[in-house]
Amino acid sequence: MIHIGVIGSGSWATAMIKMLTDNAIEKQIHWWVRKEEDIDYIKQYRHNPSYLSAVEIKLEKVQLVAEVKAVFAASDIIILNTPAAYLEDALKDLTPEDFKGKLMVSAIKGIVPSIKLIVGEYLNRKFDVGLGDTVVIGGPCHAEEVSLEKLSYLTFASKNTANAATVEQYFQSHYIKTVESNDLLGVEYGAVLKNIYALAGGICHGLGYGDNFQAVLISNAIREMEYFVNAIDPQPREINKSAYLGDLLVTAYSQFSRNRTFGTMIGKGYSVKSAQLEMNMVAEGYFASDCIQDIILQHQLEMPICNTVYNILYKQEPAASAVRKLTDKLT
Template sequence: MFDCGKIAVIGGGSWATAIAKIIVRHTHHIGWYMRRDDQIADFKRLGHNPTYLMGVRFDTDEIFFSSDINKIVQEYDTLVFVTPSPYLKNHLKKLKTRIKDKFVITAIKGIVPDENLVCSEYFHHVYDVPYENLACLGGPSHAEEVALERLSYLTVGCCDQEKAQAFTDVLTGEYIKTKISSDVIGIEYASVLKNVYAIASGICNGLKYGDNFQAVLISNAVQEMSRFLTAVHGIERNITDSVYLGDLLVTGYSNFSRNHTFGTMIGKGYSIKSAQIEMEMIAEGFFGTKCMKEINRHWHVNMPILDAVYNILYKRISPQIEIKLLTDSFR
């Protein structure tokens, strides 16, 4: 029977904090890599993350903090990566310790820029982690709601179902329900695409399109997602499962969604730079849009929503014009 052993969280943001809260409740010990020593010092002094989800209290005696990623990797068996995807490569550049024998879980709902690889593929191709040692964490899961202990449903994807089950056993609790899946690549690509579609939804919101159109937009988005997933990883899946459709819905509609907020600002006339500065948080869909557009040049899947968001964000085409063209393609 597989045992996750000692578990460490890699990342210091809101989702990392929420995941750490879930895990430490079961294990009463975690390792936690944060890149800044001053953030670690403040965390120990205050008993909470000084920057994100500050209402979540921790017993810091149950946490081994380190700003040295190599020390964490050496000491822990299961590594849960929860860094924003644009920064993953920079964190890993410091890594001198082999991770191929570790159980690597990516809770990163993004894609690695420049490489155009979802995170499990990146760990496999660059760090030689075998697929049976790679898992992903997906599902509709705003960190803020998890921190408030509101009921949430998570899916652990891994080709080794015993390992997936072992990690779900660590997560499952009163307010966290879990299930397992073997569709790692599908879950990861769906997590990238739902951010793109949330930006589209936000742009339409900023342009004052109403709920009626938003419903049509999301209906078309799930069809577009299904076409792409079938092309790149044509296994049998139910696109209406919570890890696909559920995550799309919560990211597309919720006020907690950074990508929806970013899109709304673009729809209201903000420039890309001004929207990013004002948000002070990463909207991963901005980077994911470019990566997915480049990936789809190989697959040639019909993806009008992705194309529209790309044209707005990267070709600086007017949101009013581009969304009007998009509306004419819907039925």
């Protein structure tokens, strides 16, 4: 029997537990939950007290674990599902030895901010995990819709597509369809960028721009995304597939998008700190904006939407004037 570890206990991690336990293949799940009191609550009530509380946790298939190292020791496949900003802290007690023989899966759509690396590259440099031994989960899939069993598609990307196929089989169900890809870096960077573009869409919404302008913004955003990923990792890819365009669309328009919500608050005049305090969840686009800006400068790329978001968030440029300047650069 396969043993799968899940690191993280937020809404997306809780949705992941639901998908894995609704799948028909026999498996044992080892779930690291950060707070001891949450472990006690889940054991008693079979629900996560803080996120997706309507989801019933099937405890006969899930072992709750308080130590990350114990999850690694017990599992064949490890799924990382914390916000990117908290990943280093979650893995702080581990060494490359703990990763040997493990198939690593990243469900994190963000960049590790302290070292400005996407998760696959971070695992490679810090723990010597080969990119072929890493699978990235992408695609337009909000945790809230998973909890309602709304039909969703996930993309599993790896340099070694056999590993992608291995992982995807444990997620398939009547409401989850899966797609394989060999574009590990493209899918991972696309997932990072779409958060920045959703944040841009939220800012414009908060400023009062309408649907007509949003359509122009997002059509420019997908071209900007394609330009970026082709510059970083040139290879044939169809940017209109669900892992790229689909994920961008759902994040830019959905009521469940925390990045769009965060951006809307900024557009309405909230400071970054005030918006962060009011939200219960992490908007990955905030941290991603700073990290992506470094890559843009390093590669001398023309990325007007990303530049605008960065200037608003980190250079304190007024949102109204920044977006007004951006409108002259869109087509």
